[in-house]
Amino acid sequence: MTVARELRGVTRAPWRRPSGLRSPRCRTLASAAAPAPSQAADGAWRRSLLSGKTLPTLKTDAAASITASEALLVRGGLVQKSSAGIYNFLPMGYRVLEKLERLVARHMDGVPGAERVRMAQLLPAHTWRTTGRLAADADAGQPSEKMMLRDRKNALFLLAPTHEEEVTSMLAGHTLSPRTLPKRLYQISLKFRDELRTRGGLLRSREFLMKDLYSFDVDAAAAQASYAAVMAGYEALWTALGIAPKRVAADNGEMGGTTSDEYHLLSPVGEDTLVVCPSCDHAAIATDGAAIAIDIAAPADGTAAAAAATTTTPATAASALCAQCGTPFDRAAHTHRAIEVGHLFDLGTRYSVPLGATYTDAAGRAVPAHMGSYGIGVTRLMAALLELGHAAAAAAAAAAPASATTAAPNRAYWPEAVAPYRVALAAVPAGGSGADDAVAAATRRVFEAITAAVPALAGDVLVDDRRGRRFGEKMSDLELIGVPYIVILGKRFLASGQAEVRVQKLGPGHTIVSETHHVAEADLPAYFARVLAAAP
Amino acid sequence: MTVARELRGVTRAPWRRPSGLRSPRCRTLASAAAPAPSQAADGAWRRSLLSGKTLPTLKTDAAASITASEALLVRGGLVQKSSAGIYNFLPMGYRVLEKLERLVARHMDGVPGAERVRMAQLLPAHTWRTTGRLAADADAGQPSEKMMLRDRKNALFLLAPTHEEEVTSMLAGHTLSPRTLPKRLYQISLKFRDELRTRGGLLRSREFLMKDLYSFDVDAAAAQASYAAVMAGYEALWTALGIAPKRVAADNGEMGGTTSDEYHLLSPVGEDTLVVCPSCDHAAIATDGAAIAIDIAAPADGTAAAAAATTTTPATAASALCAQCGTPFDRAAHTHRAIEVGHLFDLGTRYSVPLGATYTDAAGRAVPAHMGSYGIGVTRLMAALLELGHAAAAAAAAAAPASATTAAPNRAYWPEAVAPYRVALAAVPAGGSGADDAVAAATRRVFEAITAAVPALAGDVLVDDRRGRRFGEKMSDLELIGVPYIVILGKRFLASGQAEVRVQKLGPGHTIVSETHHVAEADLPAYFARVLAAAP
Ligand SMILES: [Zn+2]
Numbered sequence A, B: 001m002t003v004a005r006e007l008r009g010v011t012r013a014p015w016r017r018p019s020g021l022r023s024p025r026c027r028t029l030a031s032a033a034a035p036a037p038s039q040a041a042d043g044a045w046r047r048s049l050l051s052g053k054t055l056p057t058l059k060t061d062a063a064a065s066i067t068a069s070e071a072l073l074v075r076g077g078l079v080q081k082s083s084a085g086i087y088n089f090l091p092m093g094y095r096v097l098e099k100l101e102r103l104v105a106r107h108m109d110g111v112p113g114a115e116r117v118r119m120a121q122l123l124p125a126h127t128w129r130t131t132g133r134l135a136a137d138a139d140a141g142q143p144s145e146k147m148m149l150r151d152r153k154n155a156l157f158l159l160a161p162t163h164e165e166e167v168t169s170m171l172a173g174h175t176l177s178p179r180t181l182p183k184r185l186y187q188i189s190l191k192f193r194d195e196l197r198t199r200g201g202l203l204r205s206r207e208f209l210m211k212d213l214y215s216f217d218v219d220a221a222a223a224q225a226s227y228a229a230v231m232a233g234y235e236a237l238w239t240a241l242g243i244a245p246k247r248v249a250a251d252n253g254e255m256g257g258t259t260s261d262e263y264h265l266l267s268p269v270g271e272d273t274l275v276v277c278p279s280c281d282h283a284a285i286a287t288d289g290a291a292i293a294i295d296i297a298a299p300a301d302g303t304a305a306a307a308a309a310t311t312t313t314p315a316t317a318a319s320a321l322c323a324q325c326g327t328p329f330d331r332a333a334h335t336h337r338a339i340e341v342g343h344l345f346d347l348g349t350r351y352s353v354p355l356g357a358t359y360t361d362a363a364g365r366a367v368p369a370h371m372g373s374y375g376i377g378v379t380r381l382m383a384a385l386l387e388l389g390h391a392a393a394a395a396a397a398a399a400a401p402a403s404a405t406t407a408a409p410n411r412a413y414w415p416e417a418v419a420p421y422r423v424a425l426a427a428v429p430a431g432g433s434g435a436d437d438a439v440a441a442a443t444r445r446v447f448e449a450i451t452a453a454v455p456a457l458a459g460d461v462l463v464d465d466r467r468g469r470r471f472g473e474k475m476s477d478l479e480l481i482g483v484p485y486i487v488i489l490g491k492r493f494l495a496s497g498q499a500e501v502r503v504q505k506l507g508p509g510h511t512i513v514s515e516t517h518h519v520a521e522a523d524l525p526a527y528f529a530r531v532l533a534a535a536p
């Protein structure tokens, strides 16, 4: 009784809202009458208890105008807004970000010759003037996307929006030779852009985490090998995440150089527009207005059907003709919004010439390195994964109208590799304090058994040990943050020795995996060993 | 012959120096005639090869005016200056930084209830105005240590110099209760301070990496438990690094609050001054001029001798009287320069009152949380470790004058846990290409054997596969970056089957471990298994 009253007290506590801040209610923070840990209780167990964690999930529905990912991030207590377009990552959100960052790093480390670095965030303006990317008007304080400041000695700095100038200057300070090339340097670090219009939480923010890799090669042909190697790393990363972004040829724009590709995830909240051939899946960026991008786009990989576009009747604004397979199709029906999550740029010598990043060839001549630049928006990808899961869940609900209740996002569907925790053990009320004690003991037993049998799970199991919470409350919290494997330990488990395992996650091909398994307690370690073994 | 000429060509290549940048020569980058990897060569092997890595060690002596750590960082190609007080971390330097960051994180995760977060770097100025730490003159553009900018909508932001305001605002947005406290949130992130005078490379820089933890408790007594828990985490971290910083009671200064402690490493290049009792090792910060800090300092742990100072004759400026053990001593002889590497502040309600971070007590009243703030300068600690190793090596050389050649730092002595690589396999010329091939084959064999037997070594072994380099060149590069275990594989190894292992590192108690072991090839896996088992 005391417990219930105090919990209600928490929920009813006044809700302060300091200016400029969202105000999540910490309704899941109370540890009430959690079982007293024995002296021998090890740190792994204590660190797994939800009762000691910060999970300020919101009960209120998010405003309808925000995207599904923003709603899930804020309502799930993963992030909290600091200023417009600038977010703090709370513990649950930090876990996802760190997992995603490590996964990206692992795949960049897999690119032959790639080395990780960490470049400055405060960049000297003079190199940007040298490349022509910092105009005089910027110095005069004109508003732009570049965030700049002057130090106490009046020197001008940019808060890094990207690092082409910095990495090129850095390597220009080294003596390079054909034997020391290629260089493939990458980092995962913050970038800053003063977006006029921020939106969608992490989809377009002013302070965001990015993986950027820069390659330096002896010539264009060698640079193509770097380009291909990074592209292979990207493809491996997408596979590990179980996602399939569309690769499209793109315009280099302000970056300079000649060749570029982008990876886009189709999503109704995306800011770009793709036309996708219904026959061969070839995709192209839709240029503005009536222009017909897809039938003038170069084939993505130089194979097949390049000639098709030239030998058939020109397409009209309403119809398109695939540049890759030659199939004509209804343009409007195959136009999609998309979120850019990665890009590759062949920069040529756009930066190496002005900044003097040259190598010495066999004849002793200084030759500018041929460069490439390759980015993945890590925080944007985090949001895009939530958008994918939300869209897939909505599609699944639409296909099964009896259960169609998912208009508002109530659950995050992460790819298993980046969920805040892979497994949750939900100790649910079993109908009396004696039974609840038995559940608590069983929960501890299961925790010890699965983490002993599968050491890789250590640190990745969340134990919902909170007492005084109903089954539905626990499930809704664990689902909102998106734990893919929820093991229900309650009355039925005590009676049968069988745990119900609810599996819900974003599976390969942008589909929702939603399954329920009944697993005997003794089989749980082997069950999770299989789960880990199947993980990419 | 061709190889040697080309290498000379590399060394003689013109040395470009773009304005504002240091210019390391990449003299160790050439892979010359490295053995062609077989198709089955795995990624672990390829990723270990020094020939493919960026190691722009400098041959030139660093300017005499810089500190040993700056010289080692720059000459070893670990960092490269971007602007005054702002550094890029090159691959070898990034490895050290990442290892140190993970070690710090592991020990903060060991603090009960600690949760990792990531707060914004661009902080809204309004919360700093609320706490009074941003004066009106700062808005008017007066030079200060705070780096600030206005966005395109003219809103003022600080580039985070610290995060008390941000974390307090963040938690003020949550509904807290006695059951949800304590909160212990930490992050490892960049901080920015426009130091008037930067110095010593990473010892005092304008952009630096810091671990900061913030605690929120119901009252002062509970806050003391948070304070003690973080202090225990610090002590465990120092132990893992094998270092023993002096803990001193300190002044809270601008941070507000009442109690604070600092951790200092004694070093001639430090900017602080400590007086250390020669009898009991009690340390205190020497206040400016003739003030006698140590005999007025409170005992560090409240034990013993507190009364001593009051019962004996007052000390003079030239003599000191230990507040802890009562021993009188010569003040000047026991005054040392020191580098602050960590601090703990009891902040009281200095921030929670103005920013409204309150919890609701049992009576329904809003009570401000009692806060603490705890920092470790991660990049500064990295430099301080180099200073410790340099001083220890100089002391060892002074004690053995026959080998006293270490005036200029030619070797980094890292604690084993944070060296860029733990082990290097140096394939050295064996007197002919046939013998060199045999060395290359043996090197691969040793690599496979030790990484198979000790999986934790994977990724931590650097193979100096460079051909055309003399023994001395290889050793000087591997020593300059500070690899603690260098396995020499050359002519003698081929003849005897015994590898020479040179161990050089910073050991516990700020002493240099310098040993040479002769290990049979078959015993190398067991040798390194023991090394790893002994690592903290
Ligand atoms: Zn097609």
Ligand SMILES: [Zn+2]
Residues within 6 Å of the ligand: B277, B278, B279, B280, B281, B282, B322, B323, B324, B325, B326, B327
């Ligand atoms: Zn003493």
